[in-house]
Amino acid sequence: MNFLSLRYFIEVSNHLSFSKASKVLHISQPGLSQQISSLEKQLGFKLLNRTTRKITLTEEGEYIYKKLAPSFDDIEKTVSNIVENKIVPKPKIKIATIPSAASIYIPNLLKKIRIEFPEVEVDLQETTSARAVKLVKQQKYQIGFIRTPIHANILTNEGLNMIEFNKSPLQLVVSFEHRLAQKESIHLTEVKNEPFIHYHAVQAHSLQFLLEKACSIAGFSPKKLCEGSELLTIANLVSNNLGVALMPKDMIDLLGAKKVKALNIKNMNLSSSISAVWKSSEHTPFLINQIIHTLQSNASL
Structure with missing residues (x-):
């Protein structure tokens, strides 16, 4: 798959104009049109409806555009940020926690993170259990420490994993x-x-x-x-x-x-007990996986 041609398709879709897209991409209109045609041939379906008056997206083109455009935006923003600041941002883990867990479990966890991942920044937010669950579900925070709910299966049904610590x-x-x-x-x-x-x-x-x-x-x-x-x-x-x-x-x-x-x-x-929760995903970042492994192997931090 030619990812450059996908980038060209995203830009044409942004403007619905080959002339405007070619100026942004610094490529000739014939060259741009050829790249899109080549991509359509490779995919096996049309992405654009082209007439002498206007360009519109096909149903397949609309789907691909909506799925891929945010990803290309993120890539460009990331590269621009590195170029502008001349530095690679430090990895960050965001933890939402109830106050009691912040005192009981977080200190030892942070010690382990500092030893094993000294370059990592930690964003710690003290909040309620309900708010911590919401932040994790919305993927604004990667891990939450909460009071274990009475019906823990509700969290599983909502796409969250959970580790329960010692009962008190x-x-x-x-x-x-x-x-x-x-x-x-x-x-x-x-x-x-x-x-x-x-x-x-x-x-x-x-x-x-x-x-x-x-x-x-x-x-x-x-x-x-x-x-x-x-x-x-x-x-x-x-x-x-x-x-x-x-x-x-x-x-x-x-x-x-x-x-x-x-x-x-x-x-x-x-x-009652405290539990750690995180969003279920097939593509959990390496850092989060390592921290989850630490929590699983040390359920009494």
């Missing part, structure tokens, strides 16, 4: 001033009349689902103080004894010296 038990978080703060474990019914800090039903769906499920198992519907998505905001509300919260242990461990107490929940075995 659900615990009750109270203020040190709370009446239960001296205990190490409780029955969840002991706080059925307490106000709970809820999670956003869309932005933190899996955590809100666990909150509602835990309370349902305990036989009550949780009262709502407010909705929160930021870990430190929830911790501050709890530390001021304004309400209680249910959190996975991995989130609680990030609070450090905050004035909250984590209590185990008796007769309940609910947990």
